[in-house]
Amino acid sequence: MSALLKVEKMTHYFGGLRAVHNYSLNIEPQQITGLIGPNGAGKTTIFNLITGVYTPTEGTILLEGNNIKGLETNEIAAKGLGRTFQNLALWRHMNVLDHIKMAHYSQLSYGLIGAFFNTPKCQNQERQIEENSQRLLELFDIGQHADQMVTNLPYGAQRRVEMARAMATNPKILFLDEPTAGMTPDELVQMIKIIRQVHEEFKVAIFLIEHRMKFVMELCQHIQTLVFGEIIAQGPPEEIQNNPEVIEAYLGKEDLT
Amino acid sequence: MEFVRKFKNSFSNVPMLGWFLGILCAVLIEYYFGYDYISYYLGLPKIPVLFGALIVLKNPIMIPGVIGYDLIVYVIPILLVAKVSTFFTNPLAAAMEKMPLWLSALIHLILFYGILHLWAGINDYRVMVVKLTLISIILTVSINVINGYQGEFSCSHPGFMAIGAYVSSILTLLFFVNDKTFGEPILSASLGPWLFPIALLAGGLAASLGSLLVAIPSFRTRGDYLAIISLAFMFIVKSAVENIQFIGGARGMGGQPDYAPLPIIFIWTMLCIWIIHNFVTSIMGKALNAVRDDEAASESMTVKTRKTKMTAFMFGAFWAGIAGGLFAHVLAYINPGMFSINRLAEILAMVYFGGLNSIIGSIVGAVSINVLGEALRPLELFKWIIIPLILIFVMIFRPYGLISFKEINAKRLLRAKHKREQGA
Numbered sequence: 001m002s003a004l005l006k007v008e009k010m011t012h013y014f015g016g017l018r019a020v021h022n023y024s025l026n027i028e029p030q031q032i033t034g035l036i037g038p039n040g041a042g043k044t045t046i047f048n049l050i051t052g053v054y055t056p057t058e059g060t061i062l063l064e065g066n067n068i069k070g071l072e073t074n075e076i077a078a079k080g081l082g083r084t085f086q087n088l089a090l091w092r093h094m095n096v097l098d099h100i101k102m103a104h105y106s107q108l109s110y111g112l113i114g115a116f117f118n119t120p121k122c123q124n125q126e127r128q129i130e131e132n133s134q135r136l137l138e139l140f141d142i143g144q145h146a147d148q149m150v151t152n153l154p155y156g157a158q159r160r161v162e163m164a165r166a167m168a169t170n171p172k173i174l175f176l177d178e179p180t181a182g183m184t185p186d187e188l189v190q191m192i193k194i195i196r197q198v199h200e201e202f203k204v205a206i207f208l209i210e211h212r213m214k215f216v217m218e219l220c221q222h223i224q225t226l227v228f229g230e231i232i233a234q235g236p237p238e239e240i241q242n243n244p245e246v247i248e249a250y251l252g253k254e255d256l257t
Numbered sequence: 258m259e260f261v262r263k264f265k266n267s268f269s270n271v272p273m274l275g276w277f278l279g280i281l282c283a284v285l286i287e288y289y290f291g292y293d294y295i296s297y298y299l300g301l302p303k304i305p306v307l308f309g310a311l312i313v314l315k316n317p318i319m320i321p322g323v324i325g326y327d328l329i330v331y332v333i334p335i336l337l338v339a340k341v342s343t344f345f346t347n348p349l350a351a352a353m354e355k356m357p358l359w360l361s362a363l364i365h366l367i368l369f370y371g372i373l374h375l376w377a378g379i380n381d382y383r384v385m386v387v388k389l390t391l392i393s394i395i396l397t398v399s400i401n402v403i404n405g406y407q408g409e410f411s412c413s414h415p416g417f418m419a420i421g422a423y424v425s426s427i428l429t430l431l432f433f434v435n436d437k438t439f440g441e442p443i444l445s446a447s448l449g450p451w452l453f454p455i456a457l458l459a460g461g462l463a464a465s466l467g468s469l470l471v472a473i474p475s476f477r478t479r480g481d482y483l484a485i486i487s488l489a490f491m492f493i494v495k496s497a498v499e500n501i502q503f504i505g506g507a508r509g510m511g512g513q514p515d516y517a518p519l520p521i522i523f524i525w526t527m528l529c530i531w532i533i534h535n536f537v538t539s540i541m542g543k544a545l546n547a548v549r550d551d552e553a554a555s556e557s558m559t560v561k562t563r564k565t566k567m568t569a570f571m572f573g574a575f576w577a578g579i580a581g582g583l584f585a586h587v588l589a590y591i592n593p594g595m596f597s598i599n600r601l602a603e604i605l606a607m608v609y610f611g612g613l614n615s616i617i618g619s620i621v622g623a624v625s626i627n628v629l630g631e632a633l634r635p636l637e638l639f640k641w642i643i644i645p646l647i648l649i650f651v652m653i654f655r656p657y658g659l660i661s662f663k664e665i666n667a668k669r670l671l672r673a674k675h676k677r678e679q680g681a
Contacts, residue, residue, distance in 0.1 A: 108541055
């Protein structure tokens with residue numbers, strides 16, 4: 001079985017700075033992969049390279065066997081890479097329901113003329129998208145906030161809006177950039193539950209960046225450790241947890257875990 | 258405040274139809290009795306054109322007369338008729354709720370136009386003010402697409418307007434008028450009014466093509482830098498027109514046939530509001546907001562940001578071009594100086610005063626700045642102190658404008674109203 005996402009020998013320079021070196025990744029369908037590493041290791045850069053925000057200097061990126069390197073971010077997203085952001089990237093002046101509806105953009109087929117004259121085709125499609133969005137909101141337990149502005153929601157709910165929005169793009173792989181940053185332990189437990197639920201219901205593969213070991217160890221089937229743009233170790237959680245190099249580079253002393 | 262609240266509350270059960278009926282009565286009173294009786298006995302020289310503002314500012318002795326006139330002709334009949342007629346306007350509105358929304362909206366619009374026509378028909382000055390106000394509404398709503406919904410700071414609207422004005426003028430002069438530059442008309446002049454929409458559309462399309470010059474830089478830059486680029490575009494258009502002697506250069510271009518009477522302009526304005534409203538409430542149009550609020554997030558959510566930006570600019574410019582074409586045919590004369598920094602200031606004042614990201618706000622802004630501008634005309638220089646001061650105060654108390662981030666809800670506007678429960 002071929003990999004869903006395959007990244008080979010990806011290297012990227014910012015001017016003279018080598019941010020990522022010889023990075024490779026294989027994600028099988030429905031696999032949860034974690035990417036860990038100290039601050040500044042290049043984790044978010046790797047996300048941005050794969051999702052097309054930057055184009056890597058060298059290397060290949062294949063999604064289901066097709067090259068996606070060099071495509072625009074929105075094209076890559078429409079092909080099935082959904083993502084969330086490290087610092088919430090929600091739209092300030094939109095309500096929750098509109099967020100989810102917006103993420104259906106690539107599925108619109110009524111065109112500008114349809115939008116200008118509010119044709120029956122446009123009305124039907126918008127109605128379907130609205131129903132689908134309501135369903136997603138219920139699934140993420142934010143249905144009661146549908147008409148509220150996102151800026152008025154508590155932090156945990158905003159995170160869930162972002163997840164729901166990413167799922168609305170109908171992704172095959174979901175990229176989560178520090179989904180639990182700034183969360184309380186209670187919210188963390190809830191987040192684990194939500195990610196599990198998403199994983200089971202939508203049958204998506206998940207690729208996540210995370211700092212909290214408890215979270216990564218509990219969720220991921222495969223973990224990569226990145227230091228200064230290079231992978232120093234990868235494998236199943238137990239192996240990474242006990243790998244001396246990882247402990248030295250990332251976890252520091254053993255008793256900190 | 259208690260009084261105001263009670264007063265508002267007692268009129269909360271008047272539906273839109275009731276207000277229309279009230280205003281219709283007021284207009285009829287003015288039409289039949291305004292000059293011969295009411296203004297004569299109140300000692301006014303003629304019917305006050307803009308609710309007496311002009312007369313009062315010229316001659317303060319007239320203040321009591323004008324107040325009396327406004328009360329007798331407008332305030333009392335409108336309030337009285339609106340309130341008394343609720344016993345049949347409410348059931349009527351309820352019956353119209355059962356119709357498809359577009360039909361009931363159309364009926365309301367036709368009624369509204371009838372009233373407006375009667376009111377404006379009293380004298381030519383009013384007709385002119387109403388025409389220019391409607392054109393300003395098109396301009397303001399369309400610049401709101403770029404500056405409000407899309408969140409760029411574009412200063413090129415007068416430029417788009419100039420392109421539309423010149424292109425449609427050239428077409429009508431070429432085809433339907435015996436003009437000294439363009440010679441004999443190519444088509445019969447009687448076809449003119451019917452083919453005029455095509456000339457307007459051509460003007461609009463030319464403007465939207467021109468807008469690409471601003472839209473493409475907007476892919477890479479925004480904020481102050483784009484504002485400067487768009488300002489440059491406006492000056493490019495102005496100096497280009499000034500230097501083309503063929504279309505009159507700085508002397509301007511006149512003799513456009515009168516193809517833009519009040520009903521035509523009204524129809525174009527309503528069409529503009531309807532289409533822009535449809536667009537900005539659709540998901541495709543809300544992409545404008547998404548790109549404004551967070552471009553990176555929009556890209557990741559599959560939104561085509563470049564296409565969205567181009568659409569916003571071309572669409573806004575298209576309507577500015579239409580407005581320019583109408584403007585040229587209302588005044589029957591245009592020159593490049595009309596589409597310069599003064600016009601820009603006026604358009605920006607209207608859109609920021611009325612409210613960003615809201616069509617109803619734009620309409621309010623366009624109407625209030627236009628009417629204020631006309632009403633304060635006798636103050637001459639002081640007009641340009643008072644209007645900016647009002648603008649400053651609006652910005653202090655409502656930074657996004659009077660009515661921002663609100664859309665028209667036609668259904669709620671037109672429905673039958675029942676008295677609000679106490680305390681509800």
